[in-house]
Amino acid sequence: MADGTPEILPEIVRELITRFGENLFTVQKTVDRMPTLWVPADRLHEVLRFLKNEIAKPYRMLYDLTAVDERLRKHRAGLPKADFTVVYQLLSIDRNADIRIKVALTGEFPKLKTIVPIYANANWYEREVWDMFGIVFEGHPHLRRILLPPTWEGHPLRKEYNARATEFDPFQLDALRQDQEQEALRFVPEDWGMARSAGDHDFMLLNFGPNHPAAHGAFRIVVQLDGEEVVDCVPDIGYHHRGAEKMGERQSWHSYIPYTDRIDYLGGVMNNLPYVMAIEKLAGITVPDRVKTIRVMLCEFFRITSHLLFYGTFAQDVGAMSPVFFMFVDRQKAYDVIEGITGFRMHPAWFRIGGLAHDLPIGWEKKVQEFLDWMPKRLDEYRKACLENAILISRSRDVAAYTTADALEWGVSGPGLRATGCNFDLRKARPYSGYENFDFEVPVGHLGDVYDRALLREEEIRQSLRIIEQCMKNMPSGPYKADHALTTPPPKERTLKDIDTLIPHFLGVSWGPVMPAGETSQMIEATKGLNSYYLTSDANTMSYRTRIRTPSFAHLQQIPSAIRGQMMPDLIAYIASIDFVMADVDR
Incomplete structure (x- = not known):
């Protein structure tokens, strides 16, 4: 050894x-x-x-x-x-x-x-x-x-492959090349083990997506149908790929933070958290308790906004038209609070290595309290309109059900895993950023079907409200950034007092900090399941290798195993219950 x-x-x-x-x-x-x-x-x-x-x-x-x-x-x-x-x-x-x-x-x-x-x-x-x-x-x-x-x-x-568009020749797509690209996309069922017919009848091969509202993004599934029954299907991803991991090799540790917001683009600062915490391990930075609590509060706000969008679009996909409009109103109220604190709405890129971009503004408690007073009553109304609706229940009960063993085999995490009866929430199992200090419950289902996955997310919104209220009432005092040379950037006020801080500040702003060589990772319970960053540092101003493990990538791979033998409308309900965004899949 x-x-x-x-x-x-x-x-x-x-x-x-x-x-x-x-x-x-x-x-x-x-x-x-x-x-x-x-x-x-x-x-x-x-x-x-x-x-x-x-x-x-x-x-x-x-x-x-x-x-x-x-x-x-x-x-x-x-x-x-x-x-x-x-x-x-x-x-x-x-x-x-x-x-x-x-x-x-x-x-x-x-x-x-x-x-x-x-x-x-x-x-x-x-x-x-x-x-x-x-x-x-x-x-x-x-x-x-x-x-x-x-x-x-x-x-x-691969390292010999260029990382910037300016390093390539201009892209050109003439008529011949366009025809070749189209032909390359032709789906050949035999390549995937699919038969075109069985006995005395033919199967239908249906292209679902990549441009379909129920596909929830640029996502395509080729479905093999026997009437309305799904015999098999092939998920096809990659339409949203932007090379986020490659970008990690060309950006400084600090300047890469805004890119993380765009992975699960509904998760906002939730994406920043595993990245900056992994770097803080590399640098040996311990953040103040105030930073930990503020991070938790903002992450739970984004859990709510993400779950509300899921809630509304899920109801819409199974036939309810009104809820999505009401839920968008409530998302905007949450974004008003997020904007009041960070200055931005969907993609604040607000967490920093060692802390936050700035401290909480004056009057933040009032905006948070207004949202806490507003949201519980709305959730009660949604439960009556959606989760207690007979049509929604009939469209989702016993649909696309799978067991805990199935979930683990396919790498399913988050509400999709907990709906099967497995009580595994990283905030409880491996508390990070001070989650061990909060009193909240982990909703757990028992059937592992579409309905349980929806029910769990509604209950998780209520638990997030509990956590936010505790953050507001027990907010620690203290600095919003660690006193460490590798924070980005170090506190500005100290640069005017000593040269030992001025130099790291200058280097941190111009080059970015040099992180010690080593490998580290950080996993969190994100809006859609387990999300983590695995970073390799070669003692440079940028990452040697940035690996982003997202929950949605694993969840979409499971689709064929869970939907075979069910009906085409069940596939729509199942896709809605997964709760994914394609940027989280394709990265």
Whole structure:
């Protein structure tokens, strides 16, 4: 092993060493202290099967699968030689813990055996790694582009691939190329294992999206129908892809913050939080209690605005036209509070490394209290109009139901997981930013169907109101930014007093702070499920590798398994109940 001994290593590492021997693994220390082990490629399947199926308190969920182009990385002391690294992050609900498994690969276009037979949801993640890095997963059921068009040349997250549009020739689309692109998009059902007919009748192949109001964005599903019954379907994503992870390699640690707002673009500052907290781990920054509480309050406001949009559009998709208009009115009232505090509405980009952009303004309590007085009565009205509506209930009860085991197999988190009866909310299970100081309940369902997923979000709005009220009544005093050289920027008033602060301020504003070399991650309970940033620093002013794990990507992959055998209208209700935005999927 690179460092440490079995006696001081985490329990899961000791269990693996007991089973496989200590010579199999290289143990890596990371800033986030997640157990991280390098495994030889030819033993990967054996290790993963042990972790998922054989060990006590198993790691049932493949939480994330990604890669790193190591070829330009300078700070790799003690790590196995690698041109590329494939990274697997597994999550155990029973242990309330994660483990990170790494495989070192060499060569320009390396190959690795697929793990789809072990974790079904590895399918899309491996396709993404092939799309972005050119790593081939042998035995994959359908290894093809997932975010980029089929005709795309190159793999954008490789280090030789340019990061700015100005580094490319102007894009041109003549008539011939347009025809070629259109032909490349033609859906061939046989490629996906779909038959065109069965016995004495043909199946209908229906293109749903990418421009359809019930698709909730630029999202396409090709549905195989036998009458109204869904025989199979193929979700098609990538229409919204903007290369957010690549942008992380060209922006300074500080200037990347506004990009995070645009991932789950309904989550606002909720997107800032895992990013800045991960960096704060790298820098060794401890933020003041006032910062933690303000962050929690703003995050819960955005949870409410996101859930209200879900609530209204869900009701609309199952046939109710009025609620969405009322809910937009209430969202605007919440945005009035957010704007009064941050200066912006949907995308404040207001959190900073080490703190906030500025302190709470005078009179903020009044605006918050007005919203707290307004919203509960409206929720009571919505429950009568929607959740107690017989038509909505008949359209959603027992539709697209799945179990906790199904949810974990597909990487489902958030309300979609809790609706199955699994009580796992990261704010309670692994409190962050001071959530351990708040009194609130975690709504849990039992059927795991469309109705439970809607009911849970309505109850979560009520719990968010409870948290916001506690923030308002127990707001700590103190600074709104940590007193640390790597905050961005350091407090301006101190730059006028000593040169040791003036220089970091100048560098922080011009270049951006230089973060220590290392790897770190931060996971949060976002509006739609578990969201995390996994950052690799090479002791530079920007990230060497920025990985954004979003809940929506995992949730859309599950659609075929949950909807087969049900009706086409059920598919519409199911899509509405997932609560996703395509920027959160495509990144």
